[in-house]
Amino acid sequence: MDVKQIYTIINRVSGEVLGKTDIVTDDLTGIVDLGKELFNQNAVDIYVKSLVNHIGKVIFVNRPYSGKVPSVLMDAWEFGSVLEKISADVPExxxxxxxxxxxxQSYDQDVFHKPTVTAKFFNSKVTFEVPVSITERQVKESFSNAAQLNxxxxxxxxxxxxxxxxxxDALIMRTINNMIAATVLADAKAFGATAAGDMAGAKLSSASTARxxxxxxxxxxxxxxxxxxxxxPNALTAAKAITDPDFIxxxxxxxxxxxxxxxxxxxLFNVGGKERFTPKDMLHVVLLSDFAKAAQTYLYSDTFNRGDVLxxxxxxVPFWQGSGKNYDFASTGHIMVKESGGKDVEITGVLGVMFDRDALGVCNLDRRVTTNYNAKAEFFNNYYKFDAGYFNDTNENFVVFFIK
Structure with a gap:
C-alpha cells in the first residue's frame, strides 16, 4: 500500500478553514486515490517488502436503473402480431x-345509412438482444467466498x-420524436414550403400553427x-425566453x-383531420426539464398565487434526443431525425408536447432470456432479447410547443 505523509498539507488546510491564511492552491497529488485497473508486483508490504497486498474489501457497483422516459407502455399479448385500431367518423x-x-307526402324511413368506419393496422416490430457469457469455474479464483462470487x-x-x-428508453423517446417530426412535416407549408411535398423535410421557422x-x-x-x-426592438429572444418569468x-x-x-x-389537433377529443385522464403532457425547472425557479418561487400559474x-424529460456534451438548451431542446416516411426534419427549442394516450405507444412487449451451455469450455451464454412494436397514429391529438 502506498502511504503518504500529509501533515504539512493538513496544517495548511487547517489554516485556510480557520481563516488564518489566504486561500492557496491545494496540492492533492497522491492524496485522493483515482484507482488503477490492475496493480502490479510492486504492491507489497512495508515490513519485509515481499508480501503482496491482499484485497481487504470488495464493492460491486450494482445499482439498478429504472430509466426516465414518459410512460407509454401498453399491454402485451401472446398470440398474433397486428395491432388494429378501429374508429368511426362523426355522422352529419x-x-x-x-x-x-x-x-x-310520403316519408321514407327505410333508407340505409352506412356508418363511416376506418381501421388502422400496425404490424411492425423491432428487436435486439444483449448477450453475456458467465463462466462456471474460472472466475471463482478471483474471490474469497461464495457471497462475493454471487x-x-x-x-x-x-x-x-x-x-x-x-x-x-431511447426507442421510446424516438417514438415521441418521430411523432413530433410527423406533426411538423404535416405543417411544412406553414413553415416556408409552397407545398408539403416540395420539401425533402421540414425545419421549424418562426411560424406557429394549431398543432x-x-x-x-x-x-x-x-x-x-x-x-x-x-x-x-423589445421583442424577447429565444435565448432569454426560457428564464423570463413573464414568458413562462x-x-x-x-x-x-x-x-x-x-x-x-x-x-385541428391531429394530422389526419379526424374528429377527436382527449379527456384529462387520457392526456399525456411531457415537458423538457429545462423549461419545467425554470418555471419553478424563476416564476413559482416569488409568486403568491402559485396555483394560478402552474x-x-x-x-x-432531460432531453428529447440527446444531451450534447454540456447539456445546453441548444442540445436538449433539439431534434434532428429522418422520420418514418424517410424525410429529414429538424426542430429546435422544443419545450413540450401534449398528446392523446392512443396517439403513440410501445406495445406487444416481449422480454425473454435464452441460455446455452458450452460443455467444452464450461461457460453459459445468456441472450437477453427484447421485442416491441412502436407506433404513431396521426389520427389522434398531438400538439408540439416550441420557441423559435
Missing part, C-alpha cells in the same frame, strides 16, 4: 321531418438490465408586435388553454 345531421309534415454475478446481470433499460405552437412568436405578437418595417407565465397560460381545448372534440401536470 339531416333535416328533421317531424316539424314539416305535408298532407299526402455479488459479482448479480452485478453483471444488473449491468445487462441497465443496458436493456437504456436502449428501450405546432410557437410560444415565443405568440408572446412577442401579443406584447411586442412588429411594425410594418421591422420587428420590435404566458407559456403556462397557453399550455393550460390547450389542455382544455383538447377536451373538446375538434379536427404548468399542466406533466412528466419531464
Amino acid at each position: 345531421a339531416e333535416e328533421n321531418d317531424t316539424w314539416k309534415l305535408t298532407d299526402g 455479488g459479482f454475478i448479480s452485478m453483471i446481470y444488473s449491468a445487462v438490465e441497465k443496458s436493456m433499460t437504456i436502449k428501450a 405546432c405552437v410557437n410560444l415565443l412568436k405568440l408572446y412577442n405578437d401579443k406584447y411586442f408586435p412588429a411594425t410594418q418595417d421591422s420587428p420590435s 407565465r404566458f407559456a403556462s397560460y397557453v399550455m393550460g388553454t390547450y389542455a382544455d381545448r383538447l377536451q373538446s372534440i375538434s379536427t 404548468l399542466p401536470q406533466a412528466e419531464t
